[in-house]
Amino acid sequence: MSHVLAVNQLDVTLDNQSILNNISFSLSRGEILGLVGPSGCGKTTLLNTIAGFIAQQSGEIIIDGTSIDATNLLAPEKRHVGMIFQDYALFPHLTVRQNIAFGLKSLTKEQRIIRVDDLLALLKLEDYSERFPHQLSGGQQQRVAIARAIAPQPKLLLLDEPFSNIDARLRQALMLELRQLLKSLDMTAIFVTHNKDEVFTFADKMAVMSAGTILQFGSPSMLCQQPNSYQVADFLQLGSWLPCKVVEGQLITCISQFEISLPLERSQSSALLVKPQHLSIEANTNSKLCVSNISVTEQGFHYLLTSENDQDDLAIHQLSVYSEQVFTLGDKVAVEIKPHDYLIFATP
Numbered sequence: 001m002s003h004v005l006a007v008n009q010l011d012v013t014l015d016n017q018s019i020l021n022n023i024s025f026s027l028s029r030g031e032i033l034g035l036v037g038p039s040g041c042g043k044t045t046l047l048n049t050i051a052g053f054i055a056q057q058s059g060e061i062i063i064d065g066t067s068i069d070a071t072n073l074l075a076p077e078k079r080h081v082g083m084i085f086q087d088y089a090l091f092p093h094l095t096v097r098q099n100i101a102f103g104l105k106s107l108t109k110e111q112r113i114i115r116v117d118d119l120l121a122l123l124k125l126e127d128y129s130e131r132f133p134h135q136l137s138g139g140q141q142q143r144v145a146i147a148r149a150i151a152p153q154p155k156l157l158l159l160d161e162p163f164s165n166i167d168a169r170l171r172q173a174l175m176l177e178l179r180q181l182l183k184s185l186d187m188t189a190i191f192v193t194h195n196k197d198e199v200f201t202f203a204d205k206m207a208v209m210s211a212g213t214i215l216q217f218g219s220p221s222m223l224c225q226q227p228n229s230y231q232v233a234d235f236l237q238l239g240s241w242l243p244c245k246v247v248e249g250q251l252i253t254c255i256s257q258f259e260i261s262l263p264l265e266r267s268q269s270s271a272l273l274v275k276p277q278h279l280s281i282e283a284n285t286n287s288k289l290c291v292s293n294i295s296v297t298e299q300g301f302h303y304l305l306t307s308e309n310d311q312d313d314l315a316i317h318q319l320s321v322y323s324e325q326v327f328t329l330g331d332k333v334a335v336e337i338k339p340h341d342y343l344i345f346a347t348p
């Protein structure tokens, strides 16, 4: 399949500091990528480098067959990339119609009117065409920003935290609507978010970044099933961590000990990822784990369990379990781990 975007071994340095380091990935036509990672890991820098606002030191960006490298930096306006900024950056003194028409200077007046009318209809903005940005709601402003960005028919659309200014109640509906729109246009897109849940609703692929590198790239479901590191599993909040050690083929946690064939170095400090569905609990006054927090959820009672002795190197600080049974704070409970594909990672 041909790639609309390929990024190969991209390095970016700003103020003598390495900000992006050996970034490589590619996207096929129509694919939507969600970029996630902790604050400061380089998500916005990556978008800005692809858009051409920041120059790379080395590596290549190929946009629909056009190669851009450090010796051949194409100006942003020649990259055919649309960008939607977090605050939408609409021109305050221009109406909705004028904002959308802004990037269409190469068209004749008649062509421009037709294209803007089409976009007003597509984004359900017909009734607002003569309003100014300050006369619109956040969701309407976002629609104008989308219409303006896709008006010149870019090959790639970049969105920096597109949903962060949208009321939480409207966010899900807007995400689904925008996803449908991008799919109907076969538009390739990358969006940045702090919210992993947005990725599951909006994206086909996700990249988890940390300190200027991509830790893992793939479909959201693949990353959930096979996270490649402690950092990825932890960022995706896939479950709780049980400190563990492997001694002579035995996996030892403070709850249990069982046979395992995993090539772990004994010296490494490691943790077993356990999802709530892997655990069952029952009252046991001899247990060294007790209930430290209780909340009521749709899936039943949600308990956090903590080791009584937090000095032990296998002590559990927070184990998340759901149960129909009623316990109270401080109750001692025994935990059983159901057999599953054990995911064990070296802890940082």
Ligand SMILES: Nc1ncnc2c1ncn2[C@@H]1O[C@H](COP(=O)(O)OP(=O)(O)OP(=O)(O)O)[C@@H](O)[C@H]1O
Residues within 6 Å of the ligand: 014, 015, 019, 037, 038, 039, 040, 041, 042, 043, 044, 045, 046, 194
């Ligand atoms: N123009 C610049 N000059 C020097 N350093 C910069 C510049 N722009 C960004 N940085 C640094 O690059 C790093 C990555 O910043 P970036 O904004 O890309 O992160 P981010 O993942 O988008 O963060 P956030 O999620 O908080 O928006 C940060 O340490 C930031 O301080």
